[in-house]
Amino acid sequence: TIQLSKRVAQVKPSATIAMSMKAAELRAKGRDIISLSMGEPDFDTPEHIRAAAIEAINEGQTRYTAVDGIPALKQAIIDKLARDNNLAYEASQILVSNGAKQAIYNLLQATIDPGNEVIVPAPYWVSYPDMVRLADGQPVILKTTPDSNYLISPTQLAASITDQTRMLMLNSPSNPTGQAYSLQQLAELGEVLLEHPRILICSDDIYEHIWWADEPFASIAEVVPALKDRLVVINGVSKGYAMTGWRIGYAAGPAAVIKEMRKVQGQSTSNPCSISQAAAVAALAGDQSCVAEMCVAFRERHDWLQPALDALPGVSCSPGKGAFYLFADFSGAIRTLGLDDDLGLAEHLLEHAGVASVPGTAFGAPGHLRLSFACGLDTLKAAVERIEKALDPQA
């Protein structure tokens, strides 16, 4: 028999991808399925970005590039971080990767030793705990509740820190909840972190531009500048510029960490796609109005879907501040229908409503469903109508 590594044995395949595949299977069989399980904008990549990619091909930008990215893109990233986040970086502090996902993977590979702990607030993006395990680290999951808008408290953070803690993962606005820390809350978490200089902070800001809170978006180092020396900002063009397939993300952080991350990438994938890099320059350095336009559409959908979900029997859902997800507590509905859990509910809705969602268990928060609103309002309205019918125990 073939021997497989212990490392892969403890890792699960991505649950969000599994649900999308199940929905696609039913659709292929001719079922009318509305998918609210997607993790990408429904918009096409803006025209000026596509044009830049075509120009790059025609100009012959089709060869290997520097592992950490072409100088023009690194400069566009430096300018973006200064413009949007008030954070100053040099080229040696930037690494361009195949999506934000690879940037996070590189970071964990470069900084985590066996047994090191990484604090992961739940609900979490599905990949964090498994990426920590792939680095032989130990995810330490911090549970949150709807009462705190699924955000961790400074006390909770302080209590979870041990001698083995190496990193805190922050993702605000969050996938799956759409919730975000206020400036005050970031300051309070920062105070705890200031007492523990050996803890790195990974700030996954990938949903930065899909944002409608009253306060402006802020990365934690903007609020607590003393943390910048041990902060790694993760961001990319996937969500904000509707560029998921292009696979461009980046990390900005201490040069010593970035150098080791670059080494990991150099021995695994080398540079991200040269053509996509040229497109990302156009995205980050070009006209930003496309970002604002998409955000307006996401907000309109959020503002319709949130009260509609909250009004469903046995469901409670509070407004989010950004991203394109709502995370609703369906525990009442699960009980009324006599189902076991959120996994059972997601299957029930797929079967009886033809609506695909992602069960909260995948994000470390049972009893919930994540519903994505990266689709038109009409689709959302049809989906909610169908969910309402399928939640009726008499039906």
Ligand code: PLP
């Ligand atoms: N971080 C979070 C929180 C995400 O939701 C995602 C995508 O789903 C990523 C990172 C990865 O983004 P990318 O497509 O740039 O790899």
